[in-house]
Amino acid sequence: MTLHMIEAGKPETKLKSEALQVLLERGLVHQCTDLEALDKTLSEGPVTAYAGFDATAGSLHVGHLMPLMTLRWLQRLxxxxxxxxxxxxxxxxxxxxxxxxxxxxxxxQIAANIAGIRRSVERLVDMSGPDGALLVDNAEWLNEFKFLEFLRDYGSQFTVNRMMSFDSVRSRLDAHVPLTVLEFCYMMLQAVDFLELARRHDCSLQIGGSDQWGNIVNGVELGRKGDGRQLFGLTVPLLTTASGSKMGKTSAGAVWLHPEQLSPFGFWQFWRNTADADVPRFLRLFTELPINEVNRLSALEGSELNEAKKILATQVTSIVHGPEDARVALEQGDALFSGSEDLAEPTHHMGLNRLANGLGLLEVIVATGFAISNGEARRLVEAGGVRLNGQIVDDPRRQIASGDLRARDRLALAVGKRRKALVAFE
Incomplete structure (x- = not known):
């Protein structure tokens, strides 16, 4: 099997398929099991491709956008x-x-998490019509296997030597951290997923993060050994900032795609605060703007680059949350970055009964995502960086009362110059 490494943003001039040309141009390809053969297959007609997401939380996060945008582009093409x-x-x-x-x-818990993830996925890919995207649960086949049957049918197709050669396993062993047999078998399950999808839906391409390379290769090899199928694997790059740090987390945790985990305005703010050096790459990766427009925006400098950041934030928010939420977030953002303390619409919601039970300022700061803990919130307050309804509050013991609420039971909270929230109590 030919393994192909891609330098992000460097399109291959000899490619025939529009799909690979676009994915490479957008910087969405890191590794491919056989680039030339995949290019030929994509140029000959429609291909079915999949990406998998475990339900370990009630929402996907911004790191999952890379494979989802790859699927989205493939569908458009x-x-x-x-x-x-x-x-x-x-x-x-x-x-x-x-x-x-x-x-x-x-x-x-898994079922509840799947329900939350489904909401985001249905916005990112078009599931309408007979040729629309499919949403499937691998429990459909994995739960049906009997242990000895699974070992007999698939255990003989994998070698421990090969599985231990993958970096994902070796990194765990090198760190002297126990790796259970249950976890060790995970890559076998993912490989079986690929084969089952190939048999059921003629799926021939798997998309995943760069950390999934070993698991994907196992699936490609299982397809060849088990059915004589030619399957392909493609990974997207690790999502990092220009400074080299892993992108997608803030002091308050992951940047979630579900609005109940992170409001559309909070999501918009995250992208609006993108570092200058990251704007060109993120415009390519996370928007569907034409490349010539991406290049124009990327060439902006100084204060003009802030307009590019607003476009980036609004475009990504529109894809993830819909055009209306993106429009409202843009209006709130204009108010925020103009220096106004007033936001047009609530960014967060809390129960009105919380006031009767005693609600501390620190708790509100954490709930809005401006701090990851009460300790961090306390430091912000003591440093004079927190404002309630436009007034600085320096007492970390401050309680929120009904008298603090503005019209329509709302509370304006600001931390520093750029982080602002309007909390609606309902």
Missing amino acids: GHRPIVVLGGGTSQVGDPSFRNETRPLLEQR
Whole structure:
């Protein structure tokens, strides 16, 4: 099997398929199992491709946008995407490049997480019509296997030697962290997913993050050994900022795609605060603007670059949350960055009964995502960086009362110059 490494943003001039040309131009390709053969296959007609997401949380986060945008582009160019929600594999947990075992989830929690993830996925790919994207749960087949049957049919197709050669496994062993047999078998389950999708839906391409390379290669090899199928794997780059740090987390945690985990305005703010050096790359990766427009915006400098950041934030928010939420977020953002303390619409919601039970300022700061803990919130308050309804508050013991609420039971909170929230109590 030919393994192909791609230098991000460097299109291959000899490619025939529009799909690969676009993905490379947007910087969405890192590795491919056989670039030339995949290019030929994509140029000959529609291909079915999938990406899988385990239900380890109630929402996907911004790191998942890379494979989802890849599926979205493939669909726009005439190919069919499948999104696999890991109701089966979530019962095991992917150990790839982790220094600890994932906590095992109960079936009820997995089902609730899948429901939350489904909401984001349905916005990002078009599921309408007979050729629309498919949304499947791998529990459909993984839960049906009997242990000895699984070992007999698939265990002989994998060698421990080969599985231990992958970086995702070796990194765990090199760190002297125990790797359970349950976790070790995860890559077998993902490989079986690929083969099952190939058999059921003629799926021939798997998309995943760069940390999934070993798992994807196993699936490609299983397709060849088990059915004589030619399958392909393609990974997207690791999502990092220009400074080299892993992108997608803030002091308050992951940048979630579900509005109940992070409001559309909070999501918009994250992108509006993008570092200058990251704007060109993020415009390519996370918007569908034409490349010539991306290049124009990327060439802006100084204060004009702020307009490019607003466009980036609004475009990504529109894709993830819809055009209306993006419009409202833009209006709120204009108010925020103009220096106004007033936002047009609430960015967060809390129960009105919380006031009767005693609600501390620190708790509100954490709830809005401006601090990850009460300790961090306390430091912000003591440093004079927190304002309630435009007034500086320096007492970390401050309680929120009904008298603090403005019209329509709203509370304006600001931390520093750029982080502002309007909390509606309902």
